[in-house]
Amino acid sequence: MDDRLDIIKKKKIQMTVVLLIMLLITMGTSRLTEFNFIEGFQSIPGTIGWMAANLIPGAEAMENFSKVLSKLWETIVLSIISTTTAGLFALFFALFGSKTTKVNGPLAAFSRLIASVFRNIPVVAWALVLVISFGHNVVTGYFALFFTTFGFLVRAFIETIDEASMESVEALNATGATYFQMVFRGVLPESLPQMVSWLFFMIDTNIRSATLVGLLTGTGIGYLFDLYYKRLDYETVGLITICIIVVVIVIEFISNKVRRLIL
Amino acid sequence: MQATSSMQSNIKIRNGKIQIKTFNRSNFVLHFILSFLVLFTIVAPFFLEYGAIDIQTAIFYTLDNLKMMFLQPALSQVTLTAALYQILITLALAFLSTLIGAVISFFLAILSAKNLMPSYISNVIIAFNSFIRAVPTVLWVLIFAIVAGLGSVAAILGMTLHTIAYLTKAYAESFEEIDNGMIEALRATGAKWWHIIIHVVLPQTSSYMVSWTFLRFETNYGVAIAMGAAAAAGGIGFELFMASSFYYDLHEVGMITYFALIIALILEFISIRIKNKLIGSKS
Numbered sequence: 001m002d003d004r005l006d007i008i009k010k011k012k013i014q015m016t017v018v019l020l021i022m023l024l025i026t027m028g029t030s031r032l033t034e035f036n037f038i039e040g041f042q043s044i045p046g047t048i049g050w051m052a053a054n055l056i057p058g059a060e061a062m063e064n065f066s067k068v069l070s071k072l073w074e075t076i077v078l079s080i081i082s083t084t085t086a087g088l089f090a091l092f093f094a095l096f097g098s099k100t101t102k103v104n105g106p107l108a109a110f111s112r113l114i115a116s117v118f119r120n121i122p123v124v125a126w127a128l129v130l131v132i133s134f135g136h137n138v139v140t141g142y143f144a145l146f147f148t149t150f151g152f153l154v155r156a157f158i159e160t161i162d163e164a165s166m167e168s169v170e171a172l173n174a175t176g177a178t179y180f181q182m183v184f185r186g187v188l189p190e191s192l193p194q195m196v197s198w199l200f201f202m203i204d205t206n207i208r209s210a211t212l213v214g215l216l217t218g219t220g221i222g223y224l225f226d227l228y229y230k231r232l233d234y235e236t237v238g239l240i241t242i243c244i245i246v247v248v249i250v251i252e253f254i255s256n257k258v259r260r261l262i263l
Numbered sequence: 264m265q266a267t268s269s270m271q272s273n274i275k276i277r278n279g280k281i282q283i284k285t286f287n288r289s290n291f292v293l294h295f296i297l298s299f300l301v302l303f304t305i306v307a308p309f310f311l312e313y314g315a316i317d318i319q320t321a322i323f324y325t326l327d328n329l330k331m332m333f334l335q336p337a338l339s340q341v342t343l344t345a346a347l348y349q350i351l352i353t354l355a356l357a358f359l360s361t362l363i364g365a366v367i368s369f370f371l372a373i374l375s376a377k378n379l380m381p382s383y384i385s386n387v388i389i390a391f392n393s394f395i396r397a398v399p400t401v402l403w404v405l406i407f408a409i410v411a412g413l414g415s416v417a418a419i420l421g422m423t424l425h426t427i428a429y430l431t432k433a434y435a436e437s438f439e440e441i442d443n444g445m446i447e448a449l450r451a452t453g454a455k456w457w458h459i460i461i462h463v464v465l466p467q468t469s470s471y472m473v474s475w476t477f478l479r480f481e482t483n484y485g486v487a488i489a490m491g492a493a494a495a496a497g498g499i500g501f502e503l504f505m506a507s508s509f510y511y512d513l514h515e516v517g518m519i520t521y522f523a524l525i526i527a528l529i530l531e532f533i534s535i536r537i538k539n540k541l542i543g544s545k546s
Contacts (some may be wrong), residue, residue, distance in 0.1 A: 026362060029355035033415040033497065040420060043411040047420075050410050077307045084304040120527035122485055124492040124500060125520045128507035129332060133324035138311050193293055199300070208399035215401060215493050216504075222401075229405060241402055248397035261292040 055238030064236050068224060072243050075220035078138060079206030082145035083153075087199050090115075090150050094157030100169050101161060101187055103179075111154070119151025127213045136218035144213045145206050156198045157191075164191040193262040200255035207248055328513050336517035340510055341502055350522055353491060353498030357483035360419045364426025365476050371427065372434030373460060378443060385435070392428040400425050400486055404494040418496030422486055426479055433479075437471040438464055470541035477537050481530040488523055499523055 030037065093111040095101045102108035126144040134140040168186040177185065214222020221240060228236040338346060374380050375388040395403075404421030411417045445463050454462070491500020499519060506515040 022362070025358060029358050032352055032355045033359065033419070035359055035415045035419055040411070040416045043407065043416060044420065047407050047410045051406065055406075074311060077311060080300070081304045081307055084300050116528065116531070117524065120485075120524050120531065121520055122488045122500070122503075122523055122527075124489045125503060125516065125523070128492065128503060129328055129513065129516060130325060132507065132511065132513075133328055134321045135314075135316065137314055137316050139313065139316065139318070139321070192297075193289070196293060196296055211399040212401045212489055212493055225402065225405075234409075241398060241406075244399065244402070245394065245397040249393065252393065252397075258292065258296055262289045262296070 054234040057235045057239035061235035061239045068240055068243055071221045071224045075210045078141050079210045080203055082142050083149055083199055083202045083206055086146050086149035087153055090153035090157050093154045098158045098161040100166055115151050115154035118147050123148045123209055127216045131217040138219055140217045141213045141219045149202050157195055160191045160194045161187055197259045204251050331513040332517035335514050336521055337514040338518050339512055339515050346522055349499040349502050353487045356418055356487040356498055357480055360422035360426055361480040361483050364423045365430055368427050368430035368434055371431040376435045376438035378439055392431055395424050395428040401493050404490055413495045418490045422483055430479055433475040437468045441467050474538045474541050477534050481534050
């Protein structure tokens with residue numbers, strides 16, 4: 001009985017210490033970033049009111065609709081093709097990096113390292129460097145998205161392969177199947193649905209990243225947003241925002257539908 | 264015995280070979296989707312406007328730039344201490360938005376967990392979250408910036424929104440995995456609603472919540488860099504933006520990228536450790 005009370009007491013002390021440390025970090029970080037909680041929360045109702053008053057697109061903003069649509073199309077194409085091409089490369093790296101399908105240890109470690117580096121270099125850094133030589137061009141956006149997508153997909157694919165196919169690989173190895181037979185008959189069919197599901201997840205993410213990249217590099221819908229934002233033409237800004245919302249929600253809907261059908 | 268006979272009847276033989284692929288709807292959809300994606304990837308690039316761009320020289324320049332960036336990193340405009348201080352600010356932005364987001368998400372997740380609340384409330388919250396998620400973080404930050412001014416307040420509010428959308432879903436899913444018998448047992452003893460939260464939900468899910476929250480912190484660190492560059496939120500992202508777009512100093516861009524990369528790798532390492540320690544030990 002005494003022991004149990006002690007455990008509860010110890011837990012309470014632990015919780016208090018953790019909470020105190022969190023509080024200290026919170027105070028330190030808000031001082032560091034000059035973030036005022038009261039001021040911050042006060043600006044929320046103001047922003048909501050402002051959004052309702054200014055972001056609803058009127059007739060004037062609708063004149064820009066065709067321009068918005070063409071840039072939106074550019075962004076959609078960009079996020080899809082960067083995802084699919086990155087997915088193709090990621091597939092090879094994942095096959096080399098996965099525990100079940102690796103060729104040898106060093107190569108596996110190498111491909112994991114490459115993926116980790118690409119994943120963790122911020123997309124902003126890619127965008128800012130590429131824009132210097134490629135200029136305000138779709139190619140800049142494409143490569144910036146490609147690199148980060150590639151890094152993420154390698155990790156996701158490795159996990160998928162590891163989870164899905166251990167047993168079938170063992171069974172195929174026991175029958176004396178070659179490496180390629182094992183990959184194409186055992187690993188790929190089993191992990192392909194999950195991989196496609198990851199591709200859709202990435203397309204969805206990339207539409208949002210493409211907006212960010214576009215803002216920085218002057219391409220796609222992000223550029224248009226930046227342009228009208230700086231012109232203080234908030235109605236068109238609202239129109240662009242609504243368009244992005246619609247596209248993201250439609251893609252999310254499609255990917256949910258597809259996931260339910262294939263998984 | 265029955266199983267083997269039904270297996271045998273399912274085996275189809277064509278040209279003397281056993282067919283190992285069977286046709287079904289999910290396979291069909293999968294192939295359809297894959298061929299669509301391949302076709303789209305091949306065809307769509309022709310419909311984009313590239314303007315006047317000389318791909319060859321651009322690639323050549325890029326390789327040169329990347330060489331300057333990754334092989335000859337050096338600081339010139341910012342000092343080492345300043346760079347470290349800016350990284351600290353980026354981490355602080357990520358921390359604050361994760362913390363505020365986590366607290367709000369906890370309550371929203373309770374409301375949206377289907378085993379704790381009626382489903383119409385949870386549907387409202389899920390719809391609200393998918394609306395938040397549909398707007399890119401940078402757009403939220405810029406919208407908040409109109410009222411709050413460019414800076415940390417707008418950045419933290421914008422990042423918090425996405426954190427809420429993400430964590431609410433993650434928390435709610437772990438709440439829904441709780442053994443219903445426990446909740447029922449407490450209800451039967453006449454425990455109040457918040458008793459159930461404190462004595463069943465919190466202890467059962469705290470390790471999942473910590474692991475998800477840290478994962479989000481890791482993500483928010485990356486987002487904070489982006490917001491520094493795109494929405495002037497300060498921190499290392501802003502230095503990155505200045506170094507590349509104002510000073511065209513690729514050596515410095517390289518150095519800053521390395522700093523950001525090292526911190527990101529450390530965070531990823533910690534996050535994997537937390538996940539393995541807290542969740543791995545349970546199952």
